[in-house]
Amino acid sequence: MAADRETAALRVRDLHKRYKDVVAVDGIDLEVRAGECFGLVGPNGAGKTTTIEICEGLTAADSGDVEVLGLRWNTDANALRQRLGIQLQETQLSDKLTVLETLRMFRSFYHQGAPPEDVIALVELQDKRHARVMTLSGGQKQRLALACALVGEPELLFLDEPTTGLDPQARRQLWELIEEFRRQGRTTLLTTHYMEEAERLCDRVAIVDRGKVIAMDTPGELVASIGAGHVVEFPADAAIAVDLGALRGVEGVRDARAEDGSVRVQVVDLQRVLPALLAEVRRQDIPLTELRTHSATLEDVFVFLTGRHLRDE
């Protein structure tokens, strides 16, 4: 399973899928290299889950080509299933089984894999191994779901929204497990709508919106690509007239938008631009009750590319 960075673990070409009158996937191309952690990032309904489920062989595409570990679903499904680990977005495992019983069942489906006890130790559920699934917390259930995906020692791991609904601590615990898997040189494809998750875990991300990949690169390159190192934000409700054009005219401002009662200005760097920006704010007589700045993130990349926020969809 040593990773050869040059070979692709997953290749997707010109994928299309529509449900009745909704186009879920509208011509997606992807290439996930062996050994990398690749993220599909985008708002809910962007087509991430449909794309990953087509790659998992659970949903049939309308057209396009999917090659997983050099194999194809219509000819090699059984061989492929042995080599993949899959975590679905909303599986509820059987409430009445214990952690160990659940993992023994999953382990029995694979020709080779890790002993269930080892995987339980890996996801730190030793204390809970005889506890029924219904008694586990959300984070523990999510770790058990990950353990079920890992018990067959997969070469390629698919994770669909692995940390959705978890508290920050449980989320960090899961991140560490995914990073550990990557350190072993194995490949992961995950979907998320948490930008900080993608930035922390993924070597490369594809930003997906309305069934299309609108940008694909390392998180760092994507942030750099919008040419704005920082974002300045201040509240301005509808009653206040803001001349966005004048704000955009300030030197070093890449973009300025008003949304949800606040104004977001993307700037090249704070030190040079902020004084001029504040002067413009004073000139427009905008009452400044609050001012926030942060380094640009993938979230800002999404806003820059689409004009919309990730989470409000």
Add this chain to the structure above:
Amino acid sequence: MNDHPLVQLTLVRIREFTREPEAIFWAFFFPILLTAGLGIAFRSQPVDAITVVTSDPGLAQSLRREPGLRVQHLDEEAARTALRTGKAALLAAPAPGGGVVYRYDDTNPEGRTARRLADQAVQRAAGRVDPVSIDDELIREPGSRYVDFFVPGLVGLGIMSNALWGLGFSIVDSRRRKLMKRLVATPMPRSYYLMSFLLWRMLMLAVEVGVPVGFGALAFDVPVRGRIADLIVISIVASTAFSALALLIASRARTIEGVSGLMNFVQVPMWIVSGVFFSSQRFPDVVQPLISALPLTATIDALRAHMLEGATLVQLAPQIATLAVWVVVCFTLALKLFRWR
């Protein structure tokens, strides 16, 4: 061996069932309670004497010779009240010219019986001699009582409802939880998944059939006149037919409500026509071929013939064949229609 997927999946079925206390109650204790209740309600007992009243001492004396009557000698007013309030089934009074008048409600079977018994007593007291001599032979033998009729019906009903509810609910629940989709994402052979349900049903059969048959035998002397091996074969074939039917019913449904509706739609007509509580022969002749083609009718007919008449598998070939057709048709359709996610 213990880690064979089929073993693991079957263990899951057993664990999910035994860890649900309500399921165990409905599957095992409810049939016992029902058998006990009906067995006691319909137990064979000597017929109670019927109360008749009269205000005439001579008539009272004549009537007392009939053991089937309890005779009360009251004054005229009290006798009329007893009849009116249903405390007596008949009032006998002397009529002018040496005759007798019977007052009773002829729409009440007890009234009609009282009329026959009273008249016989009165006529015999007056010197009538019956020209033909009569002997009564009473049948209260095990095998012909209501409880004997009912226990095989209950066993059949149990096989049906346990297979349908047990299988239907687990399948739809695991589809609803996306657990089925998760299993399909593993290399698990899909046939093992379905087979685990069948194996689980086979294991449960020992209890489902054993408990009511054993309880009937111990508490009410309900006979099992056929061979035990034959009873096992009948039960397995019946259970497989209902499991196949359950797979078909649950093949598409995504919600518990949806599958419950279908289950009731399929089961309720069979509860009524298949002879669980009363003989299916009571329905018109035109629908008899239809009724005997139903899986519950075939199951109950086979069980009754086996337990009460000691029928062998060869004699039960029509019922076994009917059930086999249900197995094949339902499985084939279910596999075609089954929604794996």
